[in-house]
Amino acid sequence: MNKTLLIIKREYFSRVKKKSFLIMTFLVPMLIIGMYALIFALSMNGGDNIPTVEVIDESGIFERAFDDKKAVNFEISELSLTEAKKKVINNEDAFVLYIPKNISTGGSIEMFAQKKAGLSVISSIERQLNDQMRIKLLKDAGIDSETLDKIKPNLSVVSKELTIEGEKDSSSGAAMAVGFAAAILIYMSLFIYGIQVMRGIIEEKTSRIVEVVISSVKPFQLMMGKIIGIGLVGLTQFMLWIVLSASLMTVATTILFKDKVEQVKSEMPMGKQVEAVATNGPGMDIVKAVQTVQWTYILPVFIIFFFGGYMLYSALFAAVGSAVESDTETQQFMLPITLPLLFTYIMSFSFIVNNPDSSLSFWLSIIPFTSPIAMMVRLPFGVPNWELALSIFLLIGGFIFTTWVASRIYRVGILMYGKKVSFKELGKWFMYKE
Amino acid sequence: MLSIRNIVKQYANHRALDNVSIEVEKGSIFGLLGPNGAGKTSLIRIINQITAPDHGEIFLNGEKLNPSHVSTIGYLPEERGLYKKMEIGEQMLYLAQLKGLSKSDATARIKFWFQKMEIQSWWNKKVEDLSKGMQQKVQFIATVVHDPKLIILDEPFSGFDPVNAQLITNEILELNSKGATIIFSTHRMESVEQLCDSIALIHKSKKILDGKVKDIRNLYRNNSYRIAFTGKLNTPTNQMFSINNEKIEDGITHLTILIDPKFSVNDLLNFLIPQVQITELSEIIPSMNDIFIQNVKN
Numbered sequence: 054m055n056k057t058l059l060i061i062k063r064e065y066f067s068r069v070k071k072k073s074f075l076i077m078t079f080l081v082p083m084l085i086i087g088m089y090a091l092i093f094a095l096s097m098n099g100g101d102n103i104p105t106v107e108v109i110d111e112s113g114i115f116e117r118a119f120d121d122k123k124a125v126n127f128e129i130s131e132l133s134l135t136e137a138k139k140k141v142i143n144n145e146d147a148f149v150l151y152i153p154k155n156i157s158t159g160g161s162i163e164m165f166a167q168k169k170a171g172l173s174v175i176s177s178i179e180r181q182l183n184d185q186m187r188i189k190l191l192k193d194a195g196i197d198s199e200t201l202d203k204i205k206p207n208l209s210v211v212s213k214e215l216t217i218e219g220e221k222d223s224s225s226g227a228a229m230a231v232g233f234a235a236a237i238l239i240y241m242s243l244f245i246y247g248i249q250v251m252r253g254i255i256e257e258k259t260s261r262i263v264e265v266v267i268s269s270v271k272p273f274q275l276m277m278g279k280i281i282g283i284g285l286v287g288l289t290q291f292m293l294w295i296v297l298s299a300s301l302m303t304v305a306t307t308i309l310f311k312d313k314v315e316q317v318k319s320e321m322p323m324g325k326q327v328e329a330v331a332t333n334g335p336g337m338d339i340v341k342a343v344q345t346v347q348w349t350y351i352l353p354v355f356i357i358f359f360f361g362g363y364m365l366y367s368a369l370f371a372a373v374g375s376a377v378e379s380d381t382e383t384q385q386f387m388l389p390i391t392l393p394l395l396f397t398y399i400m401s402f403s404f405i406v407n408n409p410d411s412s413l414s415f416w417l418s419i420i421p422f423t424s425p426i427a428m429m430v431r432l433p434f435g436v437p438n439w440e441l442a443l444s445i446f447l448l449i450g451g452f453i454f455t456t457w458v459a460s461r462i463y464r465v466g467i468l469m470y471g472k473k474v475s476f477k478e479l480g481k482w483f484m485y486k487e
Numbered sequence: 488m489l490s491i492r493n494i495v496k497q498y499a500n501h502r503a504l505d506n507v508s509i510e511v512e513k514g515s516i517f518g519l520l521g522p523n524g525a526g527k528t529s530l531i532r533i534i535n536q537i538t539a540p541d542h543g544e545i546f547l548n549g550e551k552l553n554p555s556h557v558s559t560i561g562y563l564p565e566e567r568g569l570y571k572k573m574e575i576g577e578q579m580l581y582l583a584q585l586k587g588l589s590k591s592d593a594t595a596r597i598k599f600w601f602q603k604m605e606i607q608s609w610w611n612k613k614v615e616d617l618s619k620g621m622q623q624k625v626q627f628i629a630t631v632v633h634d635p636k637l638i639i640l641d642e643p644f645s646g647f648d649p650v651n652a653q654l655i656t657n658e659i660l661e662l663n664s665k666g667a668t669i670i671f672s673t674h675r676m677e678s679v680e681q682l683c684d685s686i687a688l689i690h691k692s693k694k695i696l697d698g699k700v701k702d703i704r705n706l707y708r709n710n711s712y713r714i715a716f717t718g719k720l721n722t723p724t725n726q727m728f729s730i731n732n733e734k735i736e737d738g739i740t741h742l743t744i745l746i747d748p749k750f751s752v753n754d755l756l757n758f759l760i761p762q763v764q765i766t767e768l769s770e771i772i773p774s775m776n777d778i779f780i781q782n783v784k785n
Binding site: 265 | 499536537538557564567570571572573581582584586629
């Protein structure tokens, strides 16, 4: 046990001390924050250059239409169509919107520009045109504008979660996003760290250090030491990401909404500041939503499923690593490992999301080979505790099983050189006695 | 010291070791000989508890081989290997600790060996920055750093230049004189004669010969002699000897002869003295190389 600890320590520190680990540790939170910043910036400024649209309205219906100038800047033009076309041909951000006289009787509206208009511009124009047209048609049908204003509904759904303590705000969007992110993160890290295990074993095998080491420790100790050591590297990385992202986020929000912060600083205790800003600031729905996610529930579950899934798959990666002598030979053995992962990944985002409580989703989140990803996607929709417990229990059983299988292949594989290995051969190794 | 009894190791479709028994005396230097693929490495792996035999037992100092013996054995595998990207000092420390040394003990011993091999300045170097010969030195230290009572060296001289080979030979002899038992596996016979007290020859999974080097060579004596002389020699009429090889250099005749068992060396001298001026007469004791080849060929 003492020696396994030594191996874990070596595997852990030799990786944590690497430059690439440091770079990844800082780069990823920066990217996350960068993405947030971008979303903030976009939601606050409404994007980059606001295009100008020259409107030539021959029908006269839309005279007072284009008053919403958030995304597009409309200008009613006095020019003729040909003149307007000439004007925009040299200007990237200019458009000409041509509404013909016969619009009520089926004529089509056309837009001219040097380059194709963006989706948001088109939809903004379409929405406003349709609104205006609807008003005109309603008026034509005998409803006056006063009545129209009165019957303009403004509904939105507020999602509340029922818990024993009472109702609380929840943003299913944010919870889902976190679930997805967790699923993607697990999917990716199973590969990233699993392949690190595999590479490490190939390195030990090809550099022949393995024979020296296993004259001191059991092959199983070496394999487990490596798997656990690298797993801890993964956990360390996640922890650092979470801590760094959280603190960077706090700093970023503080800077972005500095004026608001100044305002509340004197009245609010430190912890409440961000929240206060969040409720006041523009485009703060995201921050607000992020705060409704039950981090204390999702994080531990995430860690359990990451580590369980990692242990299960990395044992298989270890078996593959022991059987080959170079990365290129791994291909044929990788398929059975990647297939269940890929399958779950695809199912998660096409099926489980839409049917989180269907029996297929249930089974995917229970079976150890698929549960680490599937469970993360189901989690935001509410998973009964017994299902969670069963899934974790089976996951632990699953990794004990794969570790056992892998260690039997590993102990033979690491001493086998210059042999082209097939699945049949692996089976034979598995059957060998001590 | 080491008693190997009736070891059988069966792989899927071939038997690597077939009922092999070997005794290695305490304090001896023992040569494990055999052509490639004979089963030497399989046997060494079993002694190191890397693999287990299908049949048979091994006793170390009268105790059945068990995991606690790991710390008393030092092993230098034929295929050398170290972590390429790890610093040497740190790596030695790791390997020594895996053998059961405490960190402080390990540090002290490594420093001692680094000093002895004059490589103190290498502590922070990475293995990949060293030449092959330098790596071998480091690996040798890794083998002996925990002061093992039994040292197993698989082809220890491969990859060494003559200077370093001599250095390692001296280290091996010194360790031996301090009481360590040394087993080395090789097919370089000159080193066997130079170093080994006893040998075992393994061929096609079976032990076909073992014993003290001196005894074995005596056993293989076949009345072969080398003589050199000046003058003219008549062929003996009584078929006292037959000539295997004849060579004349600077007026001196060199002969390799086989004396008929009915005659003695004195008979030969009596025959030679009246005819020629003898400059050399010596018995040809077969080298281990000859014995090796002879055995493997049969």
